[in-house]
Amino acid sequence: MFDIKKIIIIFIILALFSALFGVFLNIYLNRKMETADMEQINMINEKTETMNKVENIAEKKEITVDVSASNQKPLNETEKYIVKSKDGKIVVYQINTNGEEKLYKETDIITKYLTDEDLKLLENGIEADSENELNKILSDFEE
Numbered sequence: 001m002f003d004i005k006k007i008i009i010i011f012i013i014l015a016l017f018s019a020l021f022g023v024f025l026n027i028y029l030n031r032k033m034e035t036a037d038m039e040q041i042n043m044i045n046e047k048t049e050t051m052n053k054v055e056n057i058a059e060k061k062e063i064t065v066d067v068s069a070s071n072q073k074p075l076n077e078t079e080k081y082i083v084k085s086k087d088g089k090i091v092v093y094q095i096n097t098n099g100e101e102k103l104y105k106e107t108d109i110i111t112k113y114l115t116d117e118d119l120k121l122l123e124n125g126i127e128a129d130s131e132n133e134l135n136k137i138l139s140d141f142e143e
Helices: 004-069 116-124 131-142
Strands: 080-086 089-095 101-110 126-128
Touching: 080 101, 080 116, 080 131, 089 131, 101 131, 116 126, 126 131
Parallel strands: none
Antiparallel strands: 080 089, 080 126, 089 101
């Protein structure tokens, strides 16, 4: 029926086909992995570039802040404020270089509902060395 030689030849052909299929499958999977690795490397590089850009922006802002700090007024011209209460509301006085208080702002913040501690602070006056500090103090009372 079947000759043993034909069976061996068929077996060898199948073995060679299996081996070649394995080799091609291995090559294909390696290329897929290399592609995936390259995609990951590219993604990491993009993230690194983004982080570097953010750091550069942050450094530039620090430089900007440093440059703007050099534009500050001399000490004798710096703004000083004092926050007090008057007629049931919080008011702000600007203190000039001679220490004199000049009305700077009348707020709509009513002192009637403040704590005794806050009223005592306002009675003595709360000093602020900048407009930012003043705004922070006022916003604390608005809450």
